[in-house]
Amino acid sequence: MGDFFYKPRDGWLADVIPFHEDGEFKLLYLKDWRDKEKYGEGTPWFLLGTKDFVGYTEYGEVLPRGGEDEQDLYIYTGCILKADGRYHIFYTGNNFHFPSQGKKQQAVMHAVSDDMLHWTKIPEDAFYAREDLYEVHDWRDPFVFWNEEAGEYWMLLAARLKEGPANRRGCVALCASKDLKSWETREPFWAPYLYTTHECPDLFRIGDWWYLVYSTFSDRTVTHYRMSRSLQGPWTAPADDAFDTRAFYAAKTWSDGQRRYAFGWNPTREGEHDYGTWQWGGELIVHEIDQRENGTLSVKVPKTVGAAFATEVPFEWSGVLGEWSLKDGNATASAADSFACATAGTLPDVCKITAKMSFGSNTRACGFVLKTDESLDRGYQIRFEPGRSRVVLDVWPRKGDIPFVVGMERPIELKPDVVCEVEVYVDGTVCEIYANGQIALSARLYDWKEGEWGVFVSEGQASFATELFER
Incomplete structure (x- = not known):
């Protein structure tokens, strides 16, 4: 809580x-x-x-x-x-x-x-x-x-x-x-x-x-x-x-x-x-x-x-899937026809993640994973989809053919090679996501109580300059 x-x-x-x-x-x-x-x-x-x-x-x-x-x-x-x-x-x-x-x-x-x-x-x-x-x-x-x-x-x-x-x-x-x-x-x-x-x-x-x-x-x-x-x-x-x-x-x-x-x-x-x-x-x-x-x-x-989240928390990247360039808070991957993910350790119960995210042309999706594990078989995704001009919250595993959590979708203009500034606030089960100082996506995270956080790219190229803060 x-x-x-x-x-x-x-x-x-x-x-x-x-x-x-x-x-x-x-x-x-x-x-x-x-x-x-x-x-x-x-x-x-x-x-x-x-x-x-x-x-x-x-x-x-x-x-x-x-x-x-x-x-x-x-x-x-x-x-x-x-x-x-x-x-x-x-x-x-x-x-x-x-x-x-x-x-x-x-x-x-x-x-x-x-x-x-x-x-x-x-x-x-x-x-x-x-x-x-x-x-x-x-x-x-x-x-x-x-x-x-x-x-x-x-x-x-x-x-x-x-x-x-x-x-x-x-x-x-x-x-x-x-x-x-x-x-x-x-x-x-x-x-x-x-x-x-x-x-x-x-x-x-x-x-x-x-x-x-x-x-x-x-x-x-x-x-x-x-x-x-x-x-x-x-x-x-x-x-x-x-x-x-x-x-x-x-x-x-x-x-x-x-x-x-x-x-x-x-x-x-x-x-x-x-x-x-x-x-x-x-x-x-x-x-x-x-x-x-x-x-x-x-x-x-x-x-x-x-x-209010002023205490920076150090973390270390770990490449889970794909080839990553990882240094300090920066992570870059190219996965033209695949999925790549890097994790950064246990997600604190109350924290803020900030990131300057950019992606290459024709990238299908990129974003963040929350409360996942090394297998990537469970947890949450904050998924930016440039081709659909939207950001969604997804959970895995999920039922049937539902593409993301129902109602957890916000429109956003996403352009290749243009930085998207993202802030993610987690407070127990409450999750508040802001992008470019323009849109908000509020959500709940219930089923997975703890786990690692990280970044991903799907069928494309993406870079992240990321920081983690606690109160």
Whole structure:
């Protein structure tokens, strides 16, 4: 078990509701113990503080769940804002028992605070989906912002249209308010007939561009974004419309005034097994968001996270297959019609691997092996495939004809003889991969607990200038 990426000691972290003030990120999050018998039913909100995404202050539970007969037995995702010197939370009150009792499962609810630690719920401010427009039991994840142009507060919600193809009714609903108490439900903000639902909507602006962020579980289980020069749309999709893989979900964003970050979670898998069902909640993962010249977004590791791994660890290469030139941290092989691999000793449980990788023309694949052995019959591959312009995570042995771990794929432009800079962070079963300061690939490594790490090339030529760090 690792100890770098945050999770509560006695449970798991799910959706994060970020805020920044006085030099500190305040991260409200949904906590799940996965132990109803011991901790009871429902999910409350807890609060974390961090200045660097490395060290965290635990402020404890701040928004307690309601009882079994109350709307907010499960306090699901929402948002926080500060208005007139007071903090406001808008959150989802969810109760799975209510539909069978003829009550609505979900409502938007309101709480206020003067210090972010002690919150007062305002039950009379709760409101529900408008039944002529929306399905009544899907009304969640409110995100509130001040719309300067309209002169009012706007609230975006995850909702479902009342009519249309059942698996395409997902939409971003819109409500408006002058006082943060009374809300008018309007026509949907965005209803594209693309998904079952658009969870955890989030909205921000950089320069001339607005960005709409949301998460889905029907097309792909990922966090998407769309972009527009106007709040009225159209909301267009970039070529790569996701921040990460299946292993980074429900991301919401916030800025410290200089940089914007996406806060999501790397989910666990049932039975702690590589083929186990993905679960709700896991460890906190933070990506820094950059805007490219064309307005599209990229993600990279926050500088403070990279700097936390400062102790360089010496290692020695060992050629396992193929002919290698091995010296210090450098490894080069030519394997025009074969596979070549060199290993570098036992992979530490918590570490960072950095590499400047380049490859020759017509190279089929190259990359890294993790937690393998001398036979290379088990372990993981981080495989860059130039011909397919992608990087994937693979595991061996694997089932049937699945070419890599399902959902563990990210697009990336790869050019011969052009250096690709790679960072790999391993923290127990959590694996975070970044390339060229542009893309992230989050993953889990369960079945192989330990083993060696190294580099490989398949049907081509590749060179690696590699370093290994611990904290």
